[in-house]
Amino acid sequence: AVVVTTPGGEVLALISKPSFDPNLFTLGQNYKPLSPSSYLSIPDILNDNDNQPLLNRAISGVYPPGSTFKIVVAASGLNNKIIDENFEVEDTGSIDVGVFTFSNWYFTQYGKTDGSLNVVGGIKRSNDIFFYKLAEKVGASKISQTAMDFGLGQKLGIDLAGEAKGLIPTRKWKEKTIGEPWFLGDTYLYGIGQGYVLTTPLQVNAWTQVIANGGSLYQPHLLINQKSKIKNQKFLNDKTISLIREGMVESCSPGGVA
Numbered sequence: 001a002v003v004v005t006t007p008g009g010e011v012l013a014l015i016s017k018p019s020f021d022p023n024l025f026t027l028g029q030n031y032k033p034l035s036p037s038s039y040l041s042i043p044d045i046l047n048d049n050d051n052q053p054l055l056n057r058a059i060s061g062v063y064p065p066g067s068t069f070k071i072v073v074a075a076s077g078l079n080n081k082i083i084d085e086n087f088e089v090e091d092t093g094s095i096d097v098g099v100f101t102f103s104n105w106y107f108t109q110y111g112k113t114d115g116s117l118n119v120v121g122g123i124k125r126s127n128d129i130f131f132y133k134l135a136e137k138v139g140a141s142k143i144s145q146t147a148m149d150f151g152l153g154q155k156l157g158i159d160l161a162g163e164a165k166g167l168i169p170t171r172k173w174k175e176k177t178i179g180e181p182w183f184l185g186d187t188y189l190y191g192i193g194q195g196y197v198l199t200t201p202l203q204v205n206a207w208t209q210v211i212a213n214g215g216s217l218y219q220p221h222l223l224i225n226q227k228s229k230i231k232n233q234k235f236l237n238d239k240t241i242s243l244i245r246e247g248m249v250e251s252c253s254p255g256g257v258a
Helices: 042-046 066-079 105-110 119-124 128-138 140-149 171-177 184-191 201-213 238-251
Strands: 002-005 011-015 094-097 100-103 216-218 230-233
Touching: 002 201, 066 119, 066 128, 066 140, 066 184, 066 201, 066 238, 094 128, 094 184, 100 105, 100 128, 100 184, 119 128, 119 238, 128 140, 128 184, 140 184, 201 216, 201 238
Parallel strands: none
Antiparallel strands: 002 011, 094 100, 216 230
8 A cells, every 4th residue: 555645634646456447347348457467357356355456455454553653652752751862772682571572673684783772763773672662661551642643543534435443552452352451562562563553554644744744633635625624733842843853864864774
């Protein structure tokens, strides 16, 4: 799935693969798709249970957001004044919690560590150790609250049917749904966008857009004559936005993970 928007919520591109030729549903049995590699008939589309071409993954597919969620975790720590630009974590490569080991991708793949990192360096290197410890310091409850400020766990209101809400987990949700308490390991996984959190690609676009435009969450829309509506604003301070932006720019610079 691919979602491209302006910083003000106007959707420029919305792509979901595998796709299909909608003319098959409207132009009758004599219509033949131009590409032989596409679905050639309506039954081909309806019977593909493995690839589910009718699922619009951009707005209806829900997935663990992975490291993109580190933006939300960083925002929660900074905006709640739990950390500032001077907070640092030493990258140890891995952390043991009981019988479980939580590693950083750089250590797992290359056997190396990133040294001491602040929030800008943590984003630049997408360092899992930094975000494990940051999530532990911030706590799952505050992370979830910040995530909801960014519009997660709810529909953003795009002008298309079928948008999914995703899932922002809480301690009460886990106890009720899974029948287990919330563990430190759950917080670690939450801090790097794994575990129970589920988001749509549209939501990933939305929280990145908030950082890009200076702090406003817009309702996404495709209709070009529709006025952009603000769903939430001024929930991040300027310092938070500035530090996260700096980390994102550095992630796309020499030495950054992107």
